[in-house]
Amino acid sequence: EIVLTQSPATLSLSPGERATLSCRASQSVTIYLAWYQKKPGQAPRLLIYDASKRATGIPARFSGSGSGTNFTLTISSLEPEDFAVYYCQQRTNLYTFGQGTKVEI
């Protein structure tokens, strides 16, 4: 099973600041990594797929990068609605999620 490790567990930032979230895979997932945003009471929201492609309707302030085992989600300037938990997910070998990074004010 491929294990995804996200860091940090919690990121405390203010609106307007830049957020950088990391996801490390226990073995290469090539580019098959996605990022989701999750808020309480809402379904997961797909932000990025195939490491760097923005899903339909996702603002340009969200960007993804990386390949192999190291990936990054960057939110260039945090909006109030961006405070949430973010998960990475791989689809190279079955599907697994990381444990999440909480972005809080």
Add this chain to the structure above:
Amino acid sequence: QVHLVQSGAEVKQPGASVKISCRASGYTFTSYSLHWVRQAPGQGLEWMGIINPRDGGTTYPQKFQGRVTLTRDTSTSTFYMELSSLRSEDTAVYYCGRDRSADWGQGTLVTVSS
């Protein structure tokens, strides 16, 4: 417009089974596989399996093999997830989601309690 509409909340006793439905509309039912994911209170997202609606083929993570059964009914464009031998740790919100897309159901709360 794509819609995935899940069945309502369930309360089950330990040891029982639960079967949740996910009705799809707005796209060709057989064109996209469907995932099931859950989130227990205070926990992260957990992938439970995927089903190919063309042939009913399924893939499960080892953790859920033997306890989860994914099926589909092509006549009604509905997917089903059945979880057996329920225990308190299965209390969670369960989501269906279309593969390679941003479309998800609204979630179904399953509470396991005696």
